[in-house]
Amino acid sequence: MSRPSVQTQNLTKSCNEALILASLRAGPRHGYQLALDIEQKGGGTFKFNHGTLYPILHKLEKEGLIAGAWSAEGPRRKRKSYTLTGRGRRYADQQLAAWQEFMRRFLAVVENPKSDASRQGVDLEP
Amino acid sequence: MSRFRDILQSIDSRLDLPQPARSRIVLEIAADLDDTYQHYLAQGLPAGEAHRRAVARCDLSDDSLRQLVQIHANAWRRFLDRCGDQARSRLERAAFILVLGFILYFTVPLVLSSEFVQQASLFVGPILVMTIAALILAMLKFYQLFIRQDHDPRRLQRRLPVILYLAGANLLVGFYGHWLELYRTARWIERDLQWALAHLIDWATRSSALLIVCFLAVIFCSLLWFVLNDKAARIEQAEAAHLLKP
Numbered sequence: 001m002s003r004p005s006v007q008t009q010n011l012t013k014s015c016n017e018a019l020i021l022a023s024l025r026a027g028p029r030h031g032y033q034l035a036l037d038i039e040q041k042g043g044g045t046f047k048f049n050h051g052t053l054y055p056i057l058h059k060l061e062k063e064g065l066i067a068g069a070w071s072a073e074g075p076r077r078k079r080k081s082y083t084l085t086g087r088g089r090r091y092a093d094q095q096l097a098a099w100q101e102f103m104r105r106f107l108a109v110v111e112n113p114k115s116d117a118s119r120q121g122v123d124l125e126p
Numbered sequence: 127m128s129r130f131r132d133i134l135q136s137i138d139s140r141l142d143l144p145q146p147a148r149s150r151i152v153l154e155i156a157a158d159l160d161d162t163y164q165h166y167l168a169q170g171l172p173a174g175e176a177h178r179r180a181v182a183r184c185d186l187s188d189d190s191l192r193q194l195v196q197i198h199a200n201a202w203r204r205f206l207d208r209c210g211d212q213a214r215s216r217l218e219r220a221a222f223i224l225v226l227g228f229i230l231y232f233t234v235p236l237v238l239s240s241e242f243v244q245q246a247s248l249f250v251g252p253i254l255v256m257t258i259a260a261l262i263l264a265m266l267k268f269y270q271l272f273i274r275q276d277h278d279p280r281r282l283q284r285r286l287p288v289i290l291y292l293a294g295a296n297l298l299v300g301f302y303g304h305w306l307e308l309y310r311t312a313r314w315i316e317r318d319l320q321w322a323l324a325h326l327i328d329w330a331t332r333s334s335a336l337l338i339v340c341f342l343a344v345i346f347c348s349l350l351w352f353v354l355n356d357k358a359a360r361i362e363q364a365e366a367a368h369l370l371k372p
Contacts, residue, residue, distance in 0.1 A: 031154065032161035035183075050158060050183060051190035054151070058197045070280050078365075079157040080150075 006095075006102040017056050018099050019046060021084070021092035024066060028083040031057060057082060065091050128369040130159045133181050138366070140191050146359040147198045149366035156369050159184045218356070225345065233342055246335035249303025253296050253336075257343040260292040264350040271357065279361040286354055293347035300340025307333045 007014040023029060023037045034057075035048035060066045065088035068080050084092060128134060134152055141148050159180050166176035186194075236242055263285065270276045311329035315322045 030158065030161065032158040032165070035162075036165065050155065051186040054155070054186065055190055055193035055197065058151075058194060062197055072278060072280065078153055079161075080154045 006098050008102075013056070016046075016048075016052055017060070018095050019048075020053070020056055020060070021065070021088070021095055024082060024084045025089070025092055028069075028081045030079050030081045034082070060088070064088070128156055128160075129163070129177065130156065130181065130184075131369065133159070133184070134369050137186055137191070140186075140188065142191075142195050143198050146362045149363045151194060151198075152366045152369065153362070155184060155186070156366075222349070222353075225349065229342065229345060233338060237339060237342065242335055245331050246339060247303050247307055247332040249299055249306075249336050250339050252299050253340055253343050256292045256296050256299070257346060260289045260347040260350060263289055263292075264354060267354050277361050279358040279365070282354065282358045282361065286351065286358070289347055289351040289354070293344045293351065296340055296343040296347065300337055300344075303336050303340075304333050307336070 006018075019038045019042075020034060023034050023041075026037075029037060031050060031053055035050065035053055038046050038048050057066065057068075061068050061082070064085055066082045067085050067088075068082050070078055070080050072078050134156055137155060138148065138152050141151060143151070162183055163176050163180040166179050167173065169176075171179070267282060267286065270282065276282075307329055311325050314325045318325070
């Protein structure tokens with residue numbers, strides 16, 4: 001079975017996707033709530049512009065990892081909230097594990113740059 | 127009219143997507159813009175500053191819009207959208223009248239004749255039941271639209287795909303009946319070879335009548351779905367247009 005990994009070619013995008021999935025693990029959210037939630041939990045580190053948010057949300061929805069549902073609040077006010085699907089929840093769990101592994105390895109490199117990679121059991125494949 | 131009309135109009139004009147996907151994105155952004163604005167107001171910012179920050183936060187760059195277009199693009203819908211609203215409407219109306227005219231002129235008098243019904247396969251029964259079910263569902267939707275004046279597109283779209291599923295089921299029953307009748311005829315011919323021609327003619331009559339009813343039912347159900355779905359899409363577009371109105 002292939003090990004889940006972080007897409008390092010576009011790290012920012014992977015990071016944003018993981019943040020959105022992690023935020024949705026807590027329950028359904030509107031786009032605005034997602035941005036606010038991530039910003040607050042991250043202590044302002046992750047500034048979420050909606051231009052970044054929508055393409056990721058719509059891509060995840062298209063892939064069936066999240067489901068969008070419209071709710072009407074008054075005659076002219078409608079909001080779309082997103083929730084994780086069963087497949088999305090499993091994918092989010094995998095991504096979280098992949099990010100933990102990625103961070104562990106990243107810290108192993110930056111905190112102890114003189115250590116032998118093979119001794120650390122680091123996979124050197126690209 | 128939305129207080130964010132300018133930015134919504136700008137996004138709407140730059141979003142090269144067919145309807146109703148474009149309207150849905152504009153509606154989603156409009157709701158998030160409003161929420162973000164209310165959030166800044168709740169933080170104690172003056173209305174002008176809250177507006178400025180909400181716009182700065184929610185504006186979509188050309189690159190983001192391109193990504194959205196790539197996600198939602200559909201070649202056929204893009205072609206229809208490029209026809210322009212008026213031309214598209216004319217195209218749809220012409221296609222609708224053409225199909226309806228064809229059905230009325232060539233097939234309905236034939237199908238309504240008592241001889242035709244007597245000759246048709248027994249599989250016509252389930253097809254008629256499913257078509258009546260689709261018609262009842264469509265009538266309920268028309269009642270919701272024109273009598274109760276309920277123009278909520280989400281309520282209108284609820285259970286609407288059932289009409290399309292019934293059209294698909296009609297097609298399946300029609301083809302299943304067609305092949306089953308052929309199998310039964312082959313068995314009769316096998317047992318009673320001297321009447322082969324009579325059996326074949328009987329099968330051809332029953333089966334072709336079944337397929338005619340089947341195709342009519344599929345066209346009818348699909349048209350009902352198309353009209354109602356198009357109406358729901360137009361209501362959604364009107365909602366987005368309301369936000370963009372000067």
